[in-house]
Amino acid sequence: MASDRHALGRLQTALVQSLIADGDPPPGFDADRVRAAATALRRKRAGELAKSWPALAHELAAQGELPPASLGPHANGRALGLALARARLARGALGDAAFRELCAFELRFRVRHGTPTPRRGPALKLWRSVASAEGKGRWVLALKAPWGAERWCFWGAWLR
């Protein structure tokens, strides 16, 4: 029955919200167990992130952070890393190694509707990192040839 589906949908949504937002679980659940599951989810995300975004994963780990439990609508570690790296760059919190990782990723992958796929053709990209605690802002220009060769130009000294 449609009403049963709606009721089940509300319960499932409340549970997922509590898992990915670290909120209180819906009534009746063992809160400690749901929190344990939420932590396990974030550790799983960290593992997935480390596979395709090692510098970003290292940066998060060094700061004692775990990635969010939800992968978002485009569920994979690549897309999660891209969203995290861009968000950290926008607020000046992306370190040098992770910034270079983001530049390399955006040169090598095309992102459509949040889903990264490898670029087959040529690409010319320009980035500007904002000043962060780690160093001042810089410009990066990169060219990718159709056969995969890359040329990189950096303006502004990497301070570390």
Add this chain to the structure above:
Amino acid sequence: MRRVTSPLGLGRCPVRGLGLGWRRELALFIERSPRLDFVEVLAEHLDPERPLPASLHHLRERGTAVVLHGVGLSLGGAEGLDPKRLDRLARLAEALGAVCVSEHVSFVRAGGLDAGHLLPLPRTEAALEVLCENVRVAQAALPVPLALENVAGLFEWPSPELDEATFLARALEETDALLLLDLANLHANARNHGWDAEAFLDRLPLARLAYVHLAGGVEKHGLFHDTHAHPVSEGALALLASLQRRVTGVGVLLEWDDHFPGPAELDRELDAIAGRGALR
């Protein structure tokens, strides 16, 4: 104890012997392992628009049976199935020449949020009805039989109306689906929730058994975590021996998804599985 024959003899899901989950990191090991009778390919790792990896072509030419395994269909989701995901699964099953498709008795998204994880279902009549409706939709779209897998969970839904084995058995009987029995998940749930694993096996319709999953896990802070990145636990292996006393001719597949071991350790894990019962 009555021993049953798995549906392999009926040709519904012709996998038998020893299997290993195909991952890019394990592709070379699998190609060099003549003892492996079947592999399982993760649907989310392949793009139906792109050519299949050469390793999978090689395995198909060798006659290794391929099962397509999904983790993102959200079969128990109240929102119903995503037609694009289902179509993608069907096209991959065709491209791979898969002998069957397997998915989980779980949900992974709700309210536009994706947990990226297999979450347990409430064991209620209403959830069972939703699951069965979704399974029938999937069966109509897939070119090969569908097998349903039991999942592990660190928590349970409150106020269950059915026990897990009955919930699973009812879903299988009402949809005529096959069973993918994950003994590592059963072991994890038995440890974490105090279930009686032997009673669980007794209540399952084992004549519907397509094949078995085993995978490693680890105990942390008093809970057993199903990691797919550690050796298979002794408890899960003991359940395999127990299952072998109930059913004959079933295929057993090892899943390993992270922190991949070298060939010698993988061989030891496969030896441990093969040593727990006649697989052929």
